[in-house]
Amino acid sequence: GAVVSQHPSWVICKSGTSVKIECRSLDFQATTMFWYRQFPKQSLMLMATSNEGSKATYEQGVEKDKFLINHASLTLSTLTVTSAHPEDSSFYICSSFWTGLYGYTFGSGTRLTVV
Amino acid sequence: SQQGEEDPQALSIQEGENATMNCSYKTSINNLQWYRQNSGRGLVHLILIRSNEREKHSGRLRVTLDTSKKSSSLLITASRAADTASYFCATVQGSSNTGKLIFGQGTTLQVKP
Numbered sequence: 724g725a726v727v728s729q730h731p732s733w734v735i736c737k738s739g740t741s742v743k744i745e746c747r748s749l750d751f752q753a754t755t756m757f758w759y760r761q762f763p764k765q766s767l768m769l770m771a772t773s774n775e776g777s778k779a780t781y782e783q784g785v786e787k788d789k790f791l792i793n794h795a796s797l798t799l800s801t802l803t804v805t806s807a808h809p810e811d812s813s814f815y816i817c818s819s820f821w822t823g824l825y826g827y828t829f830g831s832g833t834r835l836t837v838v
Numbered sequence: 839s840q841q842g843e844e845d846p847q848a849l850s851i852q853e854g855e856n857a858t859m860n861c862s863y864k865t866s867i868n869n870l871q872w873y874r875q876n877s878g879r880g881l882v883h884l885i886l887i888r889s890n891e892r893e894k895h896s897g898r899l900r901v902t903l904d905t906s907k908k909s910s911s912l913l914i915t916a917s918r919a920a921d922t923a924s925y926f927c928a929t930v931q932g933s934s935n936t937g938k939l940i941f942g943q944g945t946t947l948q949v950k951p
Binding site for chain 2: 757759764765766767768770772787814816818826827829830831832
């Protein structure tokens with residue numbers, strides 16, 4: 724149980740375009756979704772926390788106008804990278820808390836490459 | 839923000855040897871978790887140790903927790919080539935039910951066949 728389905732798994736886009744990443748909770752209600760970014764050979768850095776029906780809370784240094792997060796339902800949260808640039812190329816992973824044994828479940832990640 | 843440090847940053851061993859990774863954290867915790875990440879992939883939960891536990895085992899994994907030193911270690915015994923991956927510790931900031939999971943910097947483990 725507690726599966727988070729993340730799509731797409733990889734995407735290549737042109738500089739200046741926007742990309743949307745989706746995370747769906749398949750068998751539980753994801754009240755809260757966490758979004759992480761991971762650069763090569765680095766750890767996961769928390770970008771923002773989204774709660775269903777309210778505005779996301781962004782970590783210090785993360786541009787909220789660039790990384791738009793929508794959490795309109797208990798099963799879907801989206802991250803849109805607007806006007807993407809090569810420096811936005813990274814691995815993006817979502818995570819949600821669930822009341823299971825470990826507490827957190829993760830999407831499989833999205834590799835974004837901006838050319 | 840990162841919760842803490844992990845060392846070593848990189849570790850290379852021969853198959854069959856043991857691998858030990860350490861993690862330090864900064865704030866009080868309810869539990870500490872260890873995750874594995876194969877290159878370019880998602881995270882796999884390995885083990886969770888609660889703040890009132892000092893040691894926990896799961897198969898070839900042994901985790902210790904020293905809350906007085908705010909540190910934890912992960913030991914992988916009899917390593918295999920398939921254990922090659924990055925390993926991260928993570929702790930929760932805020933409520934244990936909805937708090938943010940913050941990751942350490944990670945240790946990259948290479949197990950040579």
